[in-house]
Amino acid sequence: MKKHAAGFDLSLVKMRRARAADKATVLDFCRHTFGRWGDYMPEVWERWIRERSGLFAVAEVRGVPVGVGKITVQRSGELWLEGLRVDPHWRGCGVGRVIQDWTWRKAMAMRPRSIRYATGSYNKISQHLGRSKSMRIVAEFDEFTARPLPARETQLVCASNRDLEPLLQLFERDAAARHWHGLLLEGWVAKAFDRDSLARLVRQKRVYAYTDERGLAGALVYLQSKDKKYFNYCRVAARDRATFRLVLHEGRRLAAVLGAKKMEMHLPHALRPRRLAAGTGWRLAMPIWMVVLEWRRAAR
Numbered sequence: 001m002k003k004h005a006a007g008f009d010l011s012l013v014k015m016r017r018a019r020a021a022d023k024a025t026v027l028d029f030c031r032h033t034f035g036r037w038g039d040y041m042p043e044v045w046e047r048w049i050r051e052r053s054g055l056f057a058v059a060e061v062r063g064v065p066v067g068v069g070k071i072t073v074q075r076s077g078e079l080w081l082e083g084l085r086v087d088p089h090w091r092g093c094g095v096g097r098v099i100q101d102w103t104w105r106k107a108m109a110m111r112p113r114s115i116r117y118a119t120g121s122y123n124k125i126s127q128h129l130g131r132s133k134s135m136r137i138v139a140e141f142d143e144f145t146a147r148p149l150p151a152r153e154t155q156l157v158c159a160s161n162r163d164l165e166p167l168l169q170l171f172e173r174d175a176a177a178r179h180w181h182g183l184l185l186e187g188w189v190a191k192a193f194d195r196d197s198l199a200r201l202v203r204q205k206r207v208y209a210y211t212d213e214r215g216l217a218g219a220l221v222y223l224q225s226k227d228k229k230y231f232n233y234c235r236v237a238a239r240d241r242a243t244f245r246l247v248l249h250e251g252r253r254l255a256a257v258l259g260a261k262k263m264e265m266h267l268p269h270a271l272r273p274r275r276l277a278a279g280t281g282w283r284l285a286m287p288i289w290m291v292v293l294e295w296r297r298a299a300r
């Protein structure tokens with residue numbers, strides 16, 4: 001199909017809810033969204049189509065899908081935008097703008113407290129679309145990879161409800177806390193990280209702690225994929241740098257104990273994280289980094 005030129009009549013772009021029947025067309029134009037890496041759209045399609053909260057939308061021209069966008073309700077009042085895609089043949093004609101404007105109106109109608117999304121540091125178009133809605137970059141993260149360290153045990157211990165207060169203090173007082181902007185990361189999805197979410201994560205046994213003779217000294221929150229292939233650190237905190245490194249390293253044993261094959265994590269870009277992770281077996285995954293944009297309702 002030939003590329004469509006700018007100057008195209010945008011009134012022909014119609015927005016509607018995505019339907020199961022859109023799958024083949026949408027997955028076809030998403031095949032190479034992020035170059036060789038491809039796209040995560042095939043993995044999320046079925047779930048996104050079924051989801052009743054939020055909104056998974058399609059932009060169509062004369063009945064053919066040419067783009068998609070999604071609003072996800074993470075918690076009441078906290079919206080996450082994701083999955084913005086335009087068929088490469090239709091890029092540069094204003095379709096992305098139509099999807100963004102429509103999605104934004106729908107999101108605002110949900111009366112949110114906050115709206116966020118993540119994109120690559122290189123993705124100037126995506127950042128421009130966010131800024132045009134008075135969103136701003138609030139956090140930036142480098143991505144790291146590591147291999148699990150074959151082991152039967154680890155010095156990290158699964159946290160319990162009793163640890164909630166000290167854990168909260170540890171995460172709040174960690175030297176990097178302000179660079180996290182009150183968030184944790186599940187891959188490239190940022191979520192609010194506060195007392196409620198920490199309590200839920202502890203209940204889900206996704207928080208592990210390191211204790212020394214002075215008490216709680218380090219902790220990590222993780223997410224493991226259902227197929228156990230991936231093990232991600234969602235957030236790490238420690239009393240000091242040496243303990244931070246110890247937790248980064250020890251978490252690799254934990255991943256092995258839990259049967260993971262690959263590991264990923266993000267650390268705040270502002271921290272010169274390459275140095276912070278030195279000697280822990282973690283290495284920078286790519287030269288670009290992740291930026292998180294946010295809009296917040298003004299306090300009255």
Ligand SMILES: CC(C)(COP(=O)(O)OP(=O)(O)OC[C@H]1O[C@@H](n2cnc3c(N)ncnc32)[C@H](O)[C@@H]1OP(=O)(O)O)[C@@H](O)C(=O)NCCC(=O)NCCS
Nearest residue numbers: 084085086090091092093094095096097119124125126128
């Ligand atoms: C990002 C994407 C959805 C944009 O879709 P598109 O239809 O090509 O975008 P549009 O033609 O509507 O242009 C959107 C805006 O970006 C602006 N823009 C274009 N090139 C730009 C650049 N280099 N820097 C900044 N802004 C730029 C346009 O002027 C337009 O702004 P305006 O509406 O204020 O005039 C599309 O490129 C895509 O699918 N990319 C791959 C997936 C992706 O990156 N998704 C987003 C985040 S994960």
